[in-house]
Amino acid sequence: MNAPAASTRPRIGAGFRLQWESAQGCHVLLYPEGMVKLNGSAGEIMVRCDGERSIEAIVGELETAFNARGLAPEVISFVEIAGRQRWLTWE
Amino acid sequence: MTAVSESMTPRPGPPLWLLAELTYRCPLHCVFCYNPIDFANQPDELSTDDWLRVLREGRELGAVQCGLSGGEPLLRDDLEVIVAEARRLGYYTNLLTSGVGLTVERARALKAAGLDHVQLSFQDSTREMNDFLSHTKTFELKNRVAQIIKDQGWPMVMNVVLHRLNIDHIDRIIGMAAEFGAEYLELANTQYYSWAFHNRDALLPTRAQLQHAEAVADIWRAKLGERMRIFFVAPDYHEGKAKKCVNGWGNMFLTVTPDGTALPCHTAKMLPGLAFPNVREHSMREIWFDSEGFNRFRGTGWMKEPCSSCEHREEDLGGCRCQAYLIAHDPTVADPVCVKSPHHGQVLEAVQRAEAGVALATEHPLVFRDPKNSRRLSTRQETRSP
Numbered sequence: 034m035n036a037p038a039a040s041t042r043p044r045i046g047a048g049f050r051l052q053w054e055s056a057q058g059c060h061v062l063l064y065p066e067g068m069v070k071l072n073g074s075a076g077e078i079m080v081r082c083d084g085e086r087s088i089e090a091i092v093g094e095l096e097t098a099f100n101a102r103g104l105a106p107e108v109i110s111f112v113e114i115a116g117r118q119r120w121l122t123w124e
Numbered sequence: 125m126t127a128v129s130e131s132m133t134p135r136p137g138p139p140l141w142l143l144a145e146l147t148y149r150c151p152l153h154c155v156f157c158y159n160p161i162d163f164a165n166q167p168d169e170l171s172t173d174d175w176l177r178v179l180r181e182g183r184e185l186g187a188v189q190c191g192l193s194g195g196e197p198l199l200r201d202d203l204e205v206i207v208a209e210a211r212r213l214g215y216y217t218n219l220l221t222s223g224v225g226l227t228v229e230r231a232r233a234l235k236a237a238g239l240d241h242v243q244l245s246f247q248d249s250t251r252e253m254n255d256f257l258s259h260t261k262t263f264e265l266k267n268r269v270a271q272i273i274k275d276q277g278w279p280m281v282m283n284v285v286l287h288r289l290n291i292d293h294i295d296r297i298i299g300m301a302a303e304f305g306a307e308y309l310e311l312a313n314t315q316y317y318s319w320a321f322h323n324r325d326a327l328l329p330t331r332a333q334l335q336h337a338e339a340v341a342d343i344w345r346a347k348l349g350e351r352m353r354i355f356f357v358a359p360d361y362h363e364g365k366a367k368k369c370v371n372g373w374g375n376m377f378l379t380v381t382p383d384g385t386a387l388p389c390h391t392a393k394m395l396p397g398l399a400f401p402n403v404r405e406h407s408m409r410e411i412w413f414d415s416e417g418f419n420r421f422r423g424t425g426w427m428k429e430p431c432s433s434c435e436h437r438e439e440d441l442g443g444c445r446c447q448a449y450l451i452a453h454d455p456t457v458a459d460p461v462c463v464k465s466p467h468h469g470q471v472l473e474a475v476q477r478a479e480a481g482v483a484l485a486t487e488h489p490l491v492f493r494d495p496k497n498s499r500r501l502s503t504r505q506e507t508r509s510p
Binding site for chain 2: 047
């Protein structure tokens with residue numbers, strides 16, 4: 034996979050599943066025999082990674098939702114880390 | 125537990141892992157099996173409805189990973205029903221199988237039911253050793269099943285239990301897993317319980333064998349990178365270090381055996397003097413929070429010396445209770461694999477016997493896990509002495 038850019042459309046990696054767990058009070062990422070608890074911002078990014086939205090669109094949504102600016106570097110760096118872990122994948 | 129220590133013990137979190145051991149029936153007869161020695165005396169299996177209720181109640185408690193294991197879970201013809209309900213409830217569903225019975229038709233049905241992942245066990249990279257260790261002719265079948273798993277798009281975890289008789293084939297074992305396209309490979313050094321404990325002298329590897337195996341695994345890790353993750357489960361007899369067994373007693377792991385007994389780990393039923401609840405009589409909530417069996421070794425309040433003042437007590441929680449019982453004949457003492465245990469000498473002795481190679485097949489013939497041996501060993505009450 035190439036390094037993520039503004040036009041990248043990430044989706045959840047094969048074999049992983051993202052869901053909200055009320056018992057944990059957070060989003061979790063499930064994979065064979067394991068689970069990653071996501072912090073608030075990671076959860077907000079991951080739920081938007083549906084293979085349709087571009088990183089640019091995701092950043093725009095987050096900046097609107099949280100009344101913030103300049104989130105692009107944080108989102109790109111998270112997507113890059115998540116890609117290395119195979120949590121996210123893209124063309 | 126006294127009222128004082130109870131008030132000091134924080135309420136445990138949810139049981140994240142529910143392991144449903146659907147049946148002890150198994151077409152394989154592996155010499156290192158961790159099912160109880162007396163499995164043949166426990167023929168009474170939970171009904172489909174019982175399992176569906178266990179799944180629902182477990183999920184309400186917060187369980188999120190569901191392992192479907194055995195024996196061979198594919199021998200239950202309601203497996204698809206159980207998978208479908210587990211998936212509907214929001215579990216990540218893991219099938220732990222020998223592969224025997226996983227036809228293309230069955231794989232399709234399980235995929236349709238929502239099965240998330242398959243863990244396929246192999247005994248060795250060679251047909252001869254695979255078939256010898258499992259006492260079956262299953263090597264070709266496992267090769268076919270690996271392809272069926274990939275064709276369904278499931279992530280595949282390959283699991284190989286390592287011991288003296290197959291550990292030197294490690295390079296080929298890893299190569300084979302890579303050829304099959306496994307995402308994860310678990311190289312699990314044998315844990316010595318049940319059948320493995322009975323066969324311990326024949327299965328314990330030498331230090332040189334272990335060092336070689338780890339070095340080969342490291343070379344493959346560097347070569348494959350993220351393509352296939354290789355886990356090397358540490359051999360605790362050789363390390364002198366206790367493991368945090370099941371990540372802490374009653375901490376995140378809950379096993380239900382085929383007859384409905386609820387356990388904090390898959391082998392805990394062997395421990396004497398502990399009443400473990402049955403899901404036919406108690407709700408999963410009562411079992412997890414209130415039963416004596418799950419509270420007995422929670423946290424650190426139960427510990428004696430050398431554990432109670434040990435700087436590592438929170439890291440390893442005293443190690444494994446079953447290992448303490450099997451080796452020291454007392455489930456309340458430190459795990460004897462720990463160098464600080466007064467019983468550690470017995471572990472060293474076993475390792476030294478392995479180094480000296482005294483365990484000749486003629487002295488200690490391997491005992492295969494099958495119903496006949498199970499009945500013979502349970503009546504002779506030999507389950508504890510290897």
